[in-house]
Every structure is written in C-alpha cells, then in structure tokens.
Amino acid sequence: MSTELRNLSSCNKDDVPSGEKGIFGIVVSEWNSEITDNLLRGAVDTLLEHGVDDKDIYIRHVPGSFELPFGASTLLEKKRFDAIICLGCVIQGETRHFDFICDAVANGIMQVSLKEEIPVVFGVLTTNTLEQARDRSGGKHGNKGVEAAVTALKMAAL
C-alpha cells in the first residue's frame, strides 16, 4: 500500500502485465463517496491504460465497506472474472466501529478470494482522518484505486 516511502501509483508501467482480454469487477462503497469516487476513477483509468476493454469492467456499488465482500460474492455469481477489486474508505471515528468494519472487510475479502479461487483485491483506505484519505485518493500519496488495479492486473496474470 502507499506510504510516505512507497507509492505504488507511480510504479513502472512496463512492469504491469497487459489486461487485454481480461474481465474485471469493481465493487465500490458509497460511504465516503468523495473519496471512493476518486478511487474508482483511478482503478478504471488504470485498467483501461493497460488494455482492458471498457465493456469488460463491471462496476457494482454497495452502501458501505462492510458490504464489499458480499458485493464481490454476488458479482462472482454472474460471471467468470479474472480479478475483483474492492474499493472503500473507512475513517476512524470516536468509537470502535472502525476496528470492527476494517477487520470484517479484510477477513471477508480474503474469504471470498480463497473460496472462489479468484484474486479479490483489498483497495480499502483505513485512515485516521479525512485528510489522510484525500492524500491517498489522488493526492500527495497517490491513489489507492490505481494501486488496487495494478495489483489486480498482476494477480490476474498469475
């Protein structure tokens, strides 16, 4: 993931496999949509840049990050995908809600991935502040949507 020392959004394009003929799903959370809209744009632009046809990108919205694993599961019932990208943004509040959502989403995504034997990418920002989320959704620390799409392309090529 992007940190102040590592920003995958600026990776070498030649190191990313082509997505030509690949079929990709994107599940995106509506919660914190100011951020997730930018993640979605970054992911879609990156897939297109690497040869994925726009008709081979299937986008599904879910209410919040907690619903991302279920959204990925239902998408997988419809079609054979090369990879699914889950995009969300969970911002720390005053209660422990943050921890429960982050744990559930991370575990849920991993479970779907292993059960369905398909790469399901964790493109969820988990930040302390809105500012940190802005920095990682097209700001000074890149765009986690771009990183997630690069990961999906790499995993699809395995």
Ligand code: DLZ
């Ligand atoms: C309820 C909730 C809260 C407090 N915060 C976030 C958040 O920061 N990011 C996010 O994606 N979703 C949040 N949600 C909504 C939950 O993900 C979920 O949609 C609801 O708990 C309903 O299951």
